[in-house]
Each structure stands twice: as structure tokens, then as C-alpha cells.
Amino acid sequence: MPRTILRQCIHCRQQLPRESMLCLTSNRDHHFSINGNPPLQGRSSYVCRNKACLTEALRAKKFQRTLKRAIPDAILEALNDQLKGISSL
Template structure:
């Protein structure tokens, strides 16, 4: 009998729903305290996830979900990068 691999679930900092990692974008605080987007999901550091929707990003900004998850203030440029990234993803779909 083969056992099916479990898909890793993560919680969105906007809508608070549990989804698979593939359905989300990872925001990372590196050991040097930089905030970057992690497309690979494999970089070192503390990660927080947001669904691939503008709505969830807006909720995460409003409730400061990302800042709480990463335990640091997040510069506006990071939110701008996230918005651009989500726009690009939405155009591809």
C-alpha cells in the first residue's frame, strides 16, 4: 500500500485560511532583517504567507498580519512589490 504525501499547509496572513504552499506567495524576513519576496519558498529566514489575491493582501496590510508574523515593521516598498507580483500572477491566469 502506498501512502499519499501530505501537502504542506500554511495560513494566509490576510484571510487566515489554511491553503497549500503552492497557492500562496511567501514574504521572508532574512537573518539580516531584510524583507523580501521568496518565490522559491526555500530561502532561509522567517516566512509569512499571503494568498494570491489582492483582497488578502489588503486585509494583511489593514490588520498588520504580515508585520505580526514577521515580528518587524514592513517597508511600503515590500507591499508595492507584492501588489506588482500579484498583478502579474493574475494576468497570467
């Protein structure tokens, strides 16, 4: 039986299966990936697919803090686009 991999939301600290969360990954060359597209190895930050969690994580700059680097505006815009596609919970 396969093991379920859990990750913690950077805002609410709730642990959920990795597949049910949004993931922002950054490698040492400062390339970024949202939900593993394209797949990268490096630091990752996970947030619930919840409008409140993603909004607050963006507002409080929690992605920048957990990834320990500045995030380009294009990536932040892509995360905002993800926010528009999430139904509020």
C-alpha cells in the same frame, strides 16, 4: 506519495498548499524575499492569492505583525505589484 505542505493565510486563516500562496520571508539580517526569490531561511508569512486577502493584509499591517519587524517601502511596493497581477476572486 509526497506529502502536501499546508500553510495558513494571515488574513482569512484558510489552510492551502504552500505552492498556491504568496510568501514573504525575512531573515535575522532584515533581508526580505517574496515567494522564495532569493530563498531565505527565517520567519515567513503566507497569504492567499486572493485580491481581498492581500489588500486587507497590507492595510491591517499583518505582514509586519507576523514577521515581528518593519517592512521597507520597496518590499510593500513589490507586494502591491503582486496584487495587480492577481485576478479578483
